[in-house]
Amino acid sequence: MAARGIAPTAVLLLGAAYTLFPVSWLVVAATKSPGELFSTATFAVGTGLLDNLSELSAYRGGVFWLWTVNTVVYAGGGALLSTIVSAVSGFALAKYRFRGRSLIFNVLIGGILVPAVVLAVPQYLLFAKIGLADTYWSVLLPQILHPYSIYLARVYAQAAIPDSLLEAGRLDGASEWRLLTGIALPMMAPGLVTVFLFQFVAIWNNFLLPFIMLGDDARFPLTVGLYTLLAAGANQPSLFNLIITGALVALIPLVALFLTMQRYWRTDLAGGAVKS
Amino acid sequence: MRSGERSSQTRAAASRHDTGRRGKAAPRGTVAPYLFLTPAVALFALFLALPIGYTVYLSLRRTKVSGLGLGRGARKEVFVGLDNYAAAVSDGELWAGWLRGLAYGAVVLSVMLGLALLFALLLDSARVRLARFSRIAIFLPYAVPGVVASLMWGFLYLPSTSPLPGVDFLAASTVLYSMANIAVWGGTGFNMLVLYTTLRAIPQSLYEAARIDGASELQIAVRVKIPILAPAIVLTTVFSIIATIQVFSEPTTLKPLTATISSTWSPLMKIYRDAFVTGDLYSAAATSIVVAGISLVLSFGFLRVVRNRAFGEA
Structure with a gap:
């Protein structure tokens, strides 16, 4: 029996090697000084990591760390607001019967199919009209509504909140608002962590929207900042180590979140993905 | 959903089932849900x-x-x-972008979803060692921004920093596959996870029954697991089609590294260039609508074809 498991194990490990290969290259390359990057063997560890980091910190007065803070603001604030809106909407759609329920649900969910590009350019133009283009709001606000999260929240609400509990609350004279904050949201909490995480990663990784909305690099998130760094440094190999180190630093928070929150990535995704 | 059991007369009653049909679930007429x-x-x-x-x-x-x-x-x-649409539809650059997109999409969809299915089935086959490590490692690229993924692979492709300096990954004939590789690398893990979690939700007793009947693991995978996975495969395919049509950050990030990627390489790059570089908002708007329309037609068309074939009874 053990012998028959060798081929599947090997195939999966090959897959793992494929996904880990560029990341491990990035880790090693970030330790190399500019000279070592072009001269030493691909996976030979270099001596320049600390120099690279201090050079990155010094780049244009520390703008890289500003990009990091901006990214945390966009992803953290956006995902939090998005989770709240999705949770409240999902609860209403799952636990109330009212006129227009399926219409509202279908219209909101239809948003999943709208390609981001149809939205990003006109969103920019509309923000520009009211003078909000190139502000934090222009990146934050369009990313709050996330149809798939509403769908997931509805599934969680259906599965996690027994009707009898809501009825008991009503008999005790609790307001609908109190039922939402006192019963529904706490019971949906584990599922909402998953919704938050997915939205956090989606905003952290988003490039198109901030790329279109922002002109001032003091408001850039890491993705747009790294892109401008690459666009400026592609023809100057002396800047390569800066770009590589920046890419590595940009990865660390997400990978840390990813590895520590394994439980939520897995089990609760099942809850949403299966019950379609 | 046990839709097969429903007749049209009971459908209305059945649709009320999930909120509890006792009618006490929520006071009717409350403004709270609104x-x-x-x-x-x-x-x-x-x-x-x-x-x-x-x-x-x-x-x-x-x-x-x-x-x-x-x-x-x-x-x-x-x-x-409809002048702008006529111009958009007859634009050679856009068509070249679509053809590239089609070739790119075919490579990405088949390789990415094929690998995702293979990995999910292997993870679920229970005889695998180090399954947890492999699963986490293969899902890891999900946490990597497309820009960073393109940067990493870009440097691995670039002759001066590539471990294989003899291969030109960014030539006109290879750049499409190099780009597809980035998408496959980034997307396989997520799709694998969706399929794997679907498999995990299936009661083990189903496989036991097949095993008692003498089915091999391969037969169980092909005859039992893949049919059960069909709806999840459809879902991941539709999402992948939408994502593939919108490819933007990967070619935009690679562009500074090579001259073979034009500023209109993908349909989205052309929209961006029209709107913000050449300042032709009207063309950009028309092209956006065309892109959205094509992605809707492809998604719904795919859903229809698959529904008719696989879920004819539903």
Whole structure:
């Protein structure tokens, strides 16, 4: 029996090697000084990591760390607001019967199919009209509504909140608002962590929207900042180590979140993905 | 959903099932659900419906310049009907972008979803060692921004930093596969996870029954697991089609590294260039609508074909 498991194990490990290969290259390359990057063997560890980091910190007065803070603001604030809106909407759609329920649900969910590009350019133009283009709001606000999260929240609400509990609350004279904050949201909490995480990663990784909305690099998130760094440094190999180190630093928070929150990535995704 | 059991007469009653049909679930006529849905509906109106409407409006207009185009009133925005669409559809650059997109999409979809299915089935086959490590490692690229993934692979492709300097990954004939590799690398893990979690939700007793009947692991995978996975495969395919049509950050990030990627390599890059580099908002709007339309047609077309084939009884 053990012998028959060798081929599947090997195939999966090959897959793992494929996904880990560029990341491990990035880790090693970030330790190399500019000279070592072009001269030493691909996976030979270099001596320049600390120099690279201090050079990155010094780049244009520390703008890289500003990009990091901006990214945390966009992803953290956006995902939090998005989770709240999705949770409240999902609860209403799952636990109330009212006129227009399926219409509202279908219209909101239809948003999943709208390609981001149809939205990003006109969103920019509309923000520009009211003078909000190139502000934090222009990146934050369009990313709050996330149809798939509403769908997931509805599934969680259906599965996690027994009707009898809501009825008991009503008999005790609790307001609908109190039922939402006192019963529904706490019971949906584990599922909402998953919704938050997915939205956090989606905003952290988003490039198109901030790329279109922002002109001032003091408001850039890491993705747009790294892109401008690459666009400026592609023809100057002396800047390569800066770009590589920046890419590595940009990865660390997400990978840390990813590895520590394994439980939520897995089990609760099942809850949403299966019950379609 | 046990939709097979339903007749049309009981459908209305059955649809009430999930909120409890005792009628006490919530007082009818309460405004609470409307209040709870107000933020989502307001955001939908402001950031989805309004921009779409504005795009449609712009796509039907164009600036007319009279005289030398100087002074007030010399430049006027006028309705031009479907002219912008006619121009967008007959634009050679856009078609070249679509053909590239089609080839790129075919490679990405088949390799990515094929690998995702293979990995999910192997993870579920229970005889695998180090399954947890492999699963986490293969899912890891999900946490990597497309820009960073493109940067990493870009440097691995670049002759001066590549471990295989003899291979030109960024030549006109290879760049499409190099780009597809980035998408496959980034997307396989997520799709694998969706399929794997679907498999995990299936009761083990189903496989036991097949095993008692003498089915091999391979037969169980092909005859039992893949049919059960069909809806999840359809879902991941539709999402992948939408994502593939919108490819933007990967080619945009690779572009500074090579001359083989033009500023109109993908349809989205062309829209961006039209809107912000050449300043032709009207063409960009028309092209956006065309791109959205094609992605909707492809997604729904795919859903229809698959529904008719696989879920004919549903």
